[in-house]
Amino acid sequence: MILRCFVALLLASLSAFAADSKSDTFTDPATAGPDYALQGEYAGEKTGAQVIALGNGKFHLVGWMGGLPGTSDELQKKVEADGMREGDSKVTFQAEGWKGSLDGKTLVGTNDEGRTYTLTKIHRTSPTTGAKAPPGAVALFDGSNADAWENGRVDGNGWLNCGVKSKRAFGDMTLHVEFRTPFQPTARGQGRGNSGVYLQDRYECQVLDSFGLKGENNECGGIYTIAAPRVNMCFPPLEWQTYDIDFTAAKFDASGNKTRNAIVTVKHNGVLIHDRVEIPKSTGGGAKETAEPGPIQLQNHGNPVVYRNIWVVEKK
Numbered sequence: 001m002i003l004r005c006f007v008a009l010l011l012a013s014l015s016a017f018a019a020d021s022k023s024d025t026f027t028d029p030a031t032a033g034p035d036y037a038l039q040g041e042y043a044g045e046k047t048g049a050q051v052i053a054l055g056n057g058k059f060h061l062v063g064w065m066g067g068l069p070g071t072s073d074e075l076q077k078k079v080e081a082d083g084m085r086e087g088d089s090k091v092t093f094q095a096e097g098w099k100g101s102l103d104g105k106t107l108v109g110t111n112d113e114g115r116t117y118t119l120t121k122i123h124r125t126s127p128t129t130g131a132k133a134p135p136g137a138v139a140l141f142d143g144s145n146a147d148a149w150e151n152g153r154v155d156g157n158g159w160l161n162c163g164v165k166s167k168r169a170f171g172d173m174t175l176h177v178e179f180r181t182p183f184q185p186t187a188r189g190q191g192r193g194n195s196g197v198y199l200q201d202r203y204e205c206q207v208l209d210s211f212g213l214k215g216e217n218n219e220c221g222g223i224y225t226i227a228a229p230r231v232n233m234c235f236p237p238l239e240w241q242t243y244d245i246d247f248t249a250a251k252f253d254a255s256g257n258k259t260r261n262a263i264v265t266v267k268h269n270g271v272l273i274h275d276r277v278e279i280p281k282s283t284g285g286g287a288k289e290t291a292e293p294g295p296i297q298l299q300n301h302g303n304p305v306v307y308r309n310i311w312v313v314e315k316k
Contacts, residue, residue, distance in 0.1 A: 055186035163300030200294030229273035
């Protein structure tokens with residue numbers, strides 16, 4: 001009887017946890033709440049800040065001199081601060097030598113020297129958003145149907161759900177893909193907007209809500225566990241992002257011995273984050289390396305990441 005009660009309590013606790021986790025996952029900006037409206041990117045004269053929502057009115061701010069990531073080669077991180085929402089429209093921040101506040105449109109910060117910085121909220125868009133497939137390209141998803149994908153499912157917005165593999169296999173190629181991560185403010189690390197674009201079903205270019213983070217090899221833009229991006233170009237969640245990938249497959253001799261590693265160049269939201277990086281092996285969960293071409297996989301990692309406008313140009 002005691003064991004039965006314990007199991008019942010455990011199952012109830014797990015169900016409550018699952019319900020809470022689900023309730024903290026948002027796929028529509030209109031219903032994402034006041035924290036979503038306040039988080040995002042703020043820019044001023046040679047300054048930039050990324051404000052990350054952490055759930056329950058908590059925020060973290062990363063401030064830069066030189067602009068926002070991807071806008072300058074001389075970017076310097078100058079301040080990190082934690083903040084708390086007051087009401088629905090204001091957040092105050094405090095850090096050693098710095099304090100500030102934002103109202104969702106303007107961020108004002110003052111340092112110990114008395115210098116004040118004023119930044120305005122902006123919404124960046126990748127220059128390759130909506131890029132049209134060139135002549136001869138293989139259109140894998142244009143919003144009309146998911147016929148090019150195994151288990152392909154199109155949602156009510158006309159976007160492709162993750163958890164699919166292309167029916168067609170590819171070797172050397174260039175790939176354009178657009179993706180959007182959900183807003184999961186209380187999730188952390190690999191539980192926050194996790195998916196991945198697998199080249200040949202072997203090599204993963206990570207998809208994750210890494211907005212405002214350091215930019216590791218297991219975060220957005222990373223060649224999973226192999227190479228960190230040069231710069232973390234992750235936009236805030238629920239904003240469309242792009243990968244433009246140039247891929248050269250690994251080469252093998254007649255005996256099946258590898259003679260050259262796979263090579264990848266990646267632009268994330270139009271900014272070069274990997275330049276001819278060698279991939280020495282399949283990444284975590286990837287298929288075994290062989291001379292055969294392989295499909296593109298859009299990984300399902302339990303988060304509602306969606307995709308659109310996917311096309312490939314094969315190299316002959």
